Amino acid sequence: MLGNTDKPLTKKQNDLFGIAPYIDGLSKFILNTDTPMTISIQGDWGSGKTSMMNMIREQISDKVHSVWFNTWQFSQFEVTSSMLHNLLTELDCGDEKLKRTIKLFGETAKTAVSALAEIGAGSGIIGDKVMGFLESRMSDDPVDEIKNLKNKFQQAVNAKLEKVKKDRLVIFVDDLDRLQPQKAVEFLEVLKLFLDCENCIFILAVDYEIVTKGIKQKFGNDVDDTKGKSFFDKIIQLPFKIPVSQYDINQFVTKMLKNMGISVSDTKDYIELIKLSAGCNPRSIKRLFNTYRLLAIMLLNKTKSITDDKTNLILFSVICMQSEYEKLYSYLVSCSGTLDSEMLKEISEDVQIISDATDISDEDELHKISNFANCINRILKEDDYEHLEMFKEILRFSKLTSVTADYEDETKSELDWKYRYKNKEICSIVNRIVNEKTGKEFPIWQPRKNKEWHKISDTYCGINDSCKDLSLKLEYSLKSDYAVGITAVSFWNFPVKPTSEEYFDTLLSAFFQENHFVKSGSSYELKLMKFSSFDEPQKVADKIAEAVIKNISAIEDYINNNIKECENHG
Numbered sequence: 001m002l003g004n005t006d007k008p009l010t011k012k013q014n015d016l017f018g019i020a021p022y023i024d025g026l027s028k029f030i031l032n033t034d035t036p037m038t039i040s041i042q043g044d045w046g047s048g049k050t051s052m053m054n055m056i057r058e059q060i061s062d063k064v065h066s067v068w069f070n071t072w073q074f075s076q077f078e079v080t081s082s083m084l085h086n087l088l089t090e091l092d093c094g095d096e097k098l099k100r101t102i103k104l105f106g107e108t109a110k111t112a113v114s115a116l117a118e119i120g121a122g123s124g125i126i127g128d129k130v131m132g133f134l135e136s137r138m139s140d141d142p143v144d145e146i147k148n149l150k151n152k153f154q155q156a157v158n159a160k161l162e163k164v165k166k167d168r169l170v171i172f173v174d175d176l177d178r179l180q181p182q183k184a185v186e187f188l189e190v191l192k193l194f195l196d197c198e199n200c201i202f203i204l205a206v207d208y209e210i211v212t213k214g215i216k217q218k219f220g221n222d223v224d225d226t227k228g229k230s231f232f233d234k235i236i237q238l239p240f241k242i243p244v245s246q247y248d249i250n251q252f253v254t255k256m257l258k259n260m261g262i263s264v265s266d267t268k269d270y271i272e273l274i275k276l277s278a279g280c281n282p283r284s285i286k287r288l289f290n291t292y293r294l295l296a297i298m299l300l301n302k303t304k305s306i307t308d309d310k311t312n313l314i315l316f317s318v319i320c321m322q323s324e325y326e327k328l329y330s331y332l333v334s335c336s337g338t339l340d341s342e343m344l345k346e347i348s349e350d351v352q353i354i355s356d357a358t359d360i361s362d363e364d365e366l367h368k369i370s371n372f373a374n375c376i377n378r379i380l381k382e383d384d385y386e387h388l389e390m391f392k393e394i395l396r397f398s399k400l401t402s403v404t405a406d407y408e409d410e411t412k413s414e415l416d417w418k419y420r421y422k423n424k425e426i427c428s429i430v431n432r433i434v435n436e437k438t439g440k441e442f443p444i445w446q447p448r449k450n451k452e453w454h455k456i457s458d459t460y461c462g463i464n465d466s467c468k469d470l471s472l473k474l475e476y477s478l479k480s481d482y483a484v485g486i487t488a489v490s491f492w493n494f495p496v497k498p499t500s501e502e503y504f505d506t507l508l509s510a511f512f513q514e515n516h517f518v519k520s521g522s523s524y525e526l527k528l529m530k531f532s533s534f535d536e537p538q539k540v541a542d543k544i545a546e547a548v549i550k551n552i553s554a555i556e557d558y559i560n561n562n563i564k565e566c567e568n569h570g
Helices: 020-032 049-060 079-090 096-107 109-120 128-135 142-164 181-195 208-219 225-235 250-259 268-276 282-303 309-324 326-334 341-349 351-358 363-379 385-401 410-438 501-514 537-561 563-568
Strands: 037-042 065-070 169-174 200-206 238-241 459-467 470-481 486-495 518-520 523-532
Touching (some): 020 238, 049 200, 065 142, 079 142, 142 169, 181 200, 181 225, 200 208, 250 282, 309 326, 326 363, 341 351, 410 470, 459 537, 470 537
Parallel strands (some): 037 200, 037 238
Antiparallel strands (some): 459 470, 518 523
């Protein structure tokens, strides 16, 4: 099988998520509850509402008379009159006058909705404007006509149940949340008129958030959540939320993999990736596997390299990231040319790096991304060079199925990371040499995001030092110009508390002038050297280390030789 369709389940025996206990419980309740009763099956898009209603209907079909109405199929028409006409047909109602009334409601839908809603709310009073509109189209009193509609419906229900020898009618209303939100609310307003019919149980598949949104569209954004919940509670006697978080997806994932010809002894990694990205939403999981299947076919044709379980898992991890963490995905694609295990480790261990790279500030979202990155980092072991290279190749190739990513700056970003890692490598060598000769340890700092005043390849190594009563920072920096492939190295000195800038300048200005330092703000800079991107890192590091050690010694000697002047300015 190449792809997975979105067709809902119809039989409990096909359940792969372990929801049979919920089906059994709801079915028993439906068969034994007093009527009238309205039950909502609530859940997000693709969470399995239709499948659950199908399985309930299958389980109770021999004990009740059931009717199914899919609002989505009639979304381009007047849904309310379509449902009423469909119900009356299912109930073998041949009252032509009643059908004409329903047809009229379809032709004057919005006005009829207002009238039905008012009567359904219990007022029994229709506004003058609505009344006049209906009177012009009805031969009898509109109020009586509308009230008669409910009575006729009750009679039709009773007659049908007597005929089929059943004690209750179960009406399944599906895909309410596929309607425009305001249209869904208008449908529910009219439905209220019929929800209290004896021997009737309505089961509605709905997303509560869609209803809330529709209420605000219809009545204005000033309607708060409390009023929205009140509207919902007046309609629903038993809300049931799809237990997506309780789904056991192991069987489902195993079947998806088997359908695609992938045999794995342990689905643990696949399940972890899914739970950390798409969650347990069945439709979202199917989309992941469909995308996987497409890219697997294309990648195999392109590289001939989908040959082992690990590569299959890597491809799936990229698809999960693309689906749920688009900003992280775009960032990794943009620097895939220089991506290495050290960078992946940094991302998985430091949420600040993720924040700087993706512009995400929400802490919960950052920790979700960090957990996902940890999973990928575990799959891609540090010493697994071959699969890391495959991960990078898949990142670049997977752009085919990305919806929103923009990679115009990809070349620039690759240069960023190329110079970032080269500069860091050089500084690591320099710092080792300086530490051996002076005992001073210079930590490395690099920006995590390009800013107007620095690039992520800029590298700074500095320590706070003290000599006599003077506190200062000794620092050297590497800054690369990508256009010409040249990196400039500078040595910096500046005061740190408690030493004041004025005291610092008074004591050391002569030294800085004599040694050709240039003042910049509170700092003094000495341009040490430049080197090419083609130069060998060890040789470059030796020269930088020699210059750094020379300047550290020079400034410390100057301070020690001028200790009396230091004391005079203390």
